[in-house]
Amino acid sequence: MSLFRLGSGSYHPSGSILQITALKNVVQIRTATKKVSGSKTNKNDSAGRRLGPKVHEGNFVKPGQIIMRQRGSKIHPGENVKIGIDHTVYAVEPGYVHFYHDPFHPLRKYVGVSLKKNLPLPTPHFAPRVRRFGYELIEDPSEAVKEEQHMSRKEYLYQPKLDELSKAREENKSNLLSKFNEFISKELSLELGAKDLNLTLERYYNVHELVKLKGMSVESAETQTTYNYVHSLKLAKARGDLSSEEFEDSLAHYHDLVDQLSKKITVDATGALTKYLSAEEKASRKDEIIEKLETEYSNRVLSIQDKIFVGDLIATPGVFDVAEREDLAKKYLPLVVPLTVPGSVIENIDARKPPKGVIVQRIFDEATRSTRVVGRPKEVFATQ
Incomplete structure (x- = not known):
């Protein structure tokens, strides 16, 4: 059985406060609430982005000068202008700004640069394109010579x-x-x-x-x-x-x-x-050189004199082209002679005091799955 105390301010089991006034038929209930305070997130207003046209109709612009800043392609790029990744339209040729509509795209508005002030845009569809070459005829011979001899500062400094x-x-x-x-x-x-x-x-x-x-x-x-x-x-x-x-x-x-x-x-x-060698002579000479290389200079460690001789054979004039010379050099004059070539590996070597002309190396043995120390003659390396 739930009990509550009567008075001006009594407690109800639900947590509410009951107030009983002298009027027996009026009961006021005040629930337990907490006032939530709000916060202002946009305290500091950002500056405007200064969008809109920067050069108006008929004004002169230089290459690279900004004509229009915008969000989205509200104004499309026309003749002699380009548009950046942020939809900024800028001039690529010196001339006069014109805003116009293209008959092929009547719902779009374009901006372009006319090379002459009285030249309308857009250029008619089948009319020749107007281009700026930037050349003028120099009548004065002295001025012509001066123009021919003119060079930039970088060219002048690099002239010697x-x-x-x-x-x-x-x-x-x-x-x-x-x-x-x-x-x-x-x-x-x-x-x-x-x-x-x-x-x-x-x-x-x-x-x-x-x-x-x-x-x-x-x-x-x-x-x-x-x-x-x-x-x-x-x-x-x-x-x-x-x-x-x-x-x-x-x-x-x-x-x-x-x-x-x-x-x-x-x-x-x-x-x-x-x-000049004919095709038959060239083929015969190739076979002769390759046979000599294979029989005498293959699968062995070459001395310095042998390497020079093999290089001269490969570079025989008029026989091998560049690709063939590279292939022969990789095969008979490798940068490092393979370990399988007889005489390219010296076993049981003292790593602290190796013999003269021997380089100590650590190699991985596939059979034992371990690393062992061996010596290798300097002749097995192409740089030696």
């Missing part, structure tokens, strides 16, 4: 280095052409006129550059060199430097000279001149 590199390149070319001339005159005993000799030297110098510096094959380099010379003849004819008859004569003479030289001279993988 450029002159030095150019001088070294010309000296290298002169030495190379003299070697080519000596090879052609002495070893091949070819008698060429001054004009044909210059054509020959220039041709093989260009082939040398394409093979050695560009990494092209000899066949591709020769084809490219022929194409370049024929193209230069066509340009000379177009300029009026050669007549049609002179062009035909020069072209025929060059092809005859190339046919004559291609059966006597070629370029090897290093870019040096060498005697």
Whole structure:
């Protein structure tokens, strides 16, 4: 049985407070509550992002100048402008700003840069595109010479280095052409006129550059060199430097000279001149060298003299190309001789006092699943 005390302020078993006044038919109940205080989260207001147009209709802008800042593509990029990742529209050419509608997209509004103030946008669909070349004709000869000799500060400061590199390149070319001339005159005993000799030297110098510096094959380099010379003849004819008859004569003479030289001279993988070898001769020479390498220099530790000899065999002029030379060098001149090669491992060695010319190594033995200390001669390493 629940009890409660009567009075001005009595307690009810539920936790509520009952107040009984003199009016017996009026009862006031006040429940147990707690007032919750609110909090203001946005105490500090952030600054505005300054969105909107930065340059208005008809105003001049420079490349890179911002035209419009926005959230989303409310204004789409038109001619001579680009849009950034935050939808900022900026100019890429100097000109005048124009806001316009494109007939192909009537619901979009565009902004573009017109190269001339009175040039409307958009450009008609089939009209030629207006481009800025940035060149003006200089009538004054002195001003023209001054403009030709003008260079930036970086170019001016780097000029001595450029002159030095150019001088070294010309000296290298002169030495190379003299070697080519000596090879052609002495070893091949070819008698060429001054004009044909210059054509020959220039041709093989260009082939040398394409093979050695560009990494092209000899066949591709020769084809490219022929194409370049024929193209230069066509340009000379177009300029009026050669007549049609002179062009035909020069072209025929060059092809005859190339046919004559291609059966006597070629370029090897290093870019040096060498005697021409037919396909049968080249295949026979390859088989002979590979057989010699396999029988005499395979599966053994090579001395320094043997390594030099094997390298000379692999680099025989006109026989192997670059890829074949790399494959042969990996097989017969490895960076480290495998452990399976006889004489490449010395067992029972004192690691603290190894013999002279022996390098101590720790190797993992697959059979015992353990590490053991062995000695290896210096000859097994390519750097020794």
